[in-house]
Amino acid sequence: MTVRRELVPFLIIPFVVAAVVLSARVQSAASLPAGQTTAQVAQPVSGQTSGQLGSTQHSALALVVLDPAHGGTDQGARGSTGITESDAVLGIARLVRISLEGQGLRALLTRQANEGPSFDERSKIANSQRGAIFISLHVSSTGQPGTVRVYSLAPDTAPSAQHGGLISWDHAQSGSQDLSRKLAELLQIQMAQRFHSSPETPLTARVRQLRTIAIPAVAIEISSVSLPDRGPLDQMSPAFADAVARAVAAFRLVYESGGQ
Secondary structure, three states: OOOOHHHHHHHHHHHHHHHHHHHHHHHHOOOOOOOOOOEEOOOOOOOEEEEEOOOOOOOOOOOOEEEEEOOOOOEEEEEEEEEEEEHHHHHHHHHHHHHHHHOOOOEEEEEOOOOOOOHHHHHHHHHHHOOOOEEEEEEOOOOOOOOEEEEEOOOOOOOOEEEEEEEHHHHHHHHHHHHHHHHHHHHHHHHHHHHHOOOOEEEOOOHHHHHOOOOOOEEEEOOOOOOOOOHHHHHHHHHHHHHHHHHHHHHHHHOOOOOO
């Protein structure tokens, strides 16, 4: 086959571009510290694969993603006297942020006011962070007032769908469950010390929000909205915030050692 002279540059260009791209990728990979991997979680697409879990060991824990549950038109649990879960947890989250900052940790809230981000939107906020953990805050409609329960995600008996190192969006938590349980244990210890009748060990449950979080993640539930007024919840909040901050500070050592 004869190739016309004027077509030769156009045939060469694609190979030059490919070589440049390959070189850039090699340089980028070489710039990572030895043994460190990146974590990538894509947006969910109709149940298809959407996340790639990296190493559970990180150089530093620097950020706590605080998730005041519900919001917008979803008020969550509502007491007979008008106390709403969405409003209560937002105020509590702000106090927790202050306490975390006192421990040298940054805090990022998934909502700042009465917005109502979806489960997936909250997950995307968390999964885009590095060196982070996720804490979802709730106030229950039942339970003994003045008590606190911490949950990590219950183990999934169904195998997670994996495709070429990617996991399905609904199984994003599977790679972080050991660290999540350790975080839950430290949090529950602090809560039991401050709030009598709270359990001494954390619980597990199929918490919807935790399924799609690819970093260590727990949910904390305070009892309850079924109170005559907000007074008891407001009185609990400073001690609750301090308990969270101290537990996270203790967990930082576990996290930075890779869970050892």
